[in-house]
Amino acid sequence: MAEREFDIVLFGATGFVGKLTAEYLREAAPAGARIALAGRSPQKLAAVRDELGPAAAEWQLVQANSNDQASLDALAARTKVVVTTVGPYLRYGLPLVQACAENGTHYADLTGEPLFVRDCIDRFGDKAAETGAKIVNSCGYDSIPSDLSVYELYKRSVADNAGELTDTTLVAALKGGASGGTIDSGRAMMEAIAADPKKASIMSHPYSLSPDKTMDPDVGRQTDQALERAENIDPSLRGWVATFVMAAHNTKIVRRTNGLLGWPYGKNFRYREVMSAGSSPAAPLVAAGISGGIVATMAAGAVLSRVGFGRKLLDRVVPKPGTGPDEKARRSGWFTMRTFAHTTSGAKYLCTFAAQGDPGYQATSVLLGQSGLALAFDKLPEIAGILTPASAMGDALTDRLRKADMTIEVTTV
Structure with a gap:
């Protein structure tokens, strides 16, 4: 080297x-x-x-x-x-x-x-x-905030001798748009599944990226779909949460990290990600619209990706790869990822990972x-x-991002 x-x-x-x-x-x-x-x-x-x-x-x-x-x-x-x-x-x-x-x-x-x-x-x-x-x-943005947030929560629980992580939920809030490249990546996966339906299990199984299938924790069902009151996650939260479009990928990366490190997060570590839909009177409808829209869009994309005329239609209507917002719009974007974790000792922690700038x-x-x-x-x-x-x-990247004006901090709840 x-x-x-x-x-x-x-x-x-x-x-x-x-x-x-x-x-x-x-x-x-x-x-x-x-x-x-x-x-x-x-x-x-x-x-x-x-x-x-x-x-x-x-x-x-x-x-x-x-x-x-x-x-x-x-x-x-x-x-x-x-x-x-x-x-x-x-x-x-x-x-x-x-x-x-x-x-x-x-x-x-x-x-x-x-x-x-x-x-x-x-x-x-x-x-x-x-x-x-x-x-x-x-x-x-996929998947460093998710991955480092849980890693920081794990380190804090070890430092406090607070036991292993159990139920852990990331709540995403952001201002920014989906890039043409991200949408094209989704299309590529849909086309791959259309060609080989067996690959659908990689998308749906929570431990499909696990380094050792024999060590996968048995913690029951873990779903990437969400539509519920935010206070169910933590009493400090208000409003509603919906399905987060990148949860299906991010959660697999976090679980893979746990496996690569020897499963230190704990045998009862359960992880999911949701997206804030706000706390306005219309929030329940917004949350339902987001969650339902994601499911409908993915279903429609899967169907259209199977046939030639469907792929041509998608070519016309979706943003092109390599395009993006102007500098003003990029700078006005932001994201705040708040990850709430419980431990086997009863301790509760919050990791906040936030930055200015369009996430994507x-x-x-x-x-x-x-x-x-x-x-x-x-x-x-x-x-x-x-x-x-x-x-x-791990720590080296966390230190670098903090010096680059990103907020990464763990507090007790």
């Missing part, structure tokens, strides 16, 4: 989120960091570098294509870390994971696709563990950028393989 040409290669630097991540790395990377931009078009890469100004003038450009395994192998062999924004990962991501696993190169992505993570585990987990590669999935764009560029920097420059746990943010970077 020490002899490699680059510290970080940003793959997909000409895309919308790729450009935002490049801008963030320009500001946050330490002096002397060896960064390169990678993608299909040298001309477009050069244009991005020019837009970044003098601070990035020495960054090198690397031509690589998701469909060209040799180019990805060469890219991975030249750098300590690859940070990639090229999705949907289910369509385009596996060759790059293969290259990083075989070359012992650390890797971070933005996937919210359980099918992709499962494929990474099954195809390249053993090789990555053998070569020492840390392949870290879901290093954006502005905040995600910080989360992904700092993940890349942590993998490149920080002393991290020895664990290797197909990992999660908390299992791979």
Whole structure:
């Protein structure tokens, strides 16, 4: 690693989120960091570098294509870390994971696709563990706030000798829009399930990303659907909560972290995520609309993804990948994730994870950028393989994000 040409290669630097991540790395990377931009078009890469100004003038450009395994192998062999924004990962991501696993190169992505993570585990987990590669999935708004919040709650319960975690619920509140890339990732998974219906179980089973199926806790039914009063979660909350669209992925990442760390959260750890629908008189209707709309949208998408004319219709009506809001809208966004945890001793804790900036764009560029920097420059746990943010970077990433003006704090309830 020490002899490699680059510290970080940003793959997909000409895309919308790729450009935002490049801008963030320009500001946050330490002096002397060896960064390169990678993608299909040298001309477009050069244009991005020019837009970044003098601070990035020495960054090198690397031509690589998701469909060209040799180019990805060469890219991975030249750098300590690859940070990639090229999705949907289910369509385009596996060759790059293969290259990083075989070359012992650390890797971070933005996937919210359980099918992709499962494929990474099954195809390249053993090789990555053998070569020492840390392949870290879901290093954006999905799923760092979820993963690090529970990890911080666990550490606090240990420090207080408060017992193991039991019922734990994340309540998400945010201002921001769904990106075209996120929607396209959903379509990719629907199309994969249409081609192989057996894969539907990966989406529905709470422990489908578990590292050891024989160790899965038996805690009864855990559902990602929600429609209830917020005070059922904690008396301090008001209003209603609804289904959180990313819960189905985030909860699996959190449970995978628990497994990768040896199940320290506890044998009775139950985890779910919901979304705040507010406390106005209309909140019950809003919550019902959100929850019902998510189910209906997913059902319609699954049906349309099965046939050619349905896919063409979706092409016309959904936002295109690589598009996003303007700077003013990105900066006006925000998110606050409040995770309430109970322990076997009766203690109750709250972890608040909050940041300014549109979750899927502005905040995600910080989360992904700092993940890349942590993998490149920080002393991290020895664990290797197909990992999660908390299992791979834990305290180092938490410290970095706090210094990047994100709030991550645990209090007693």
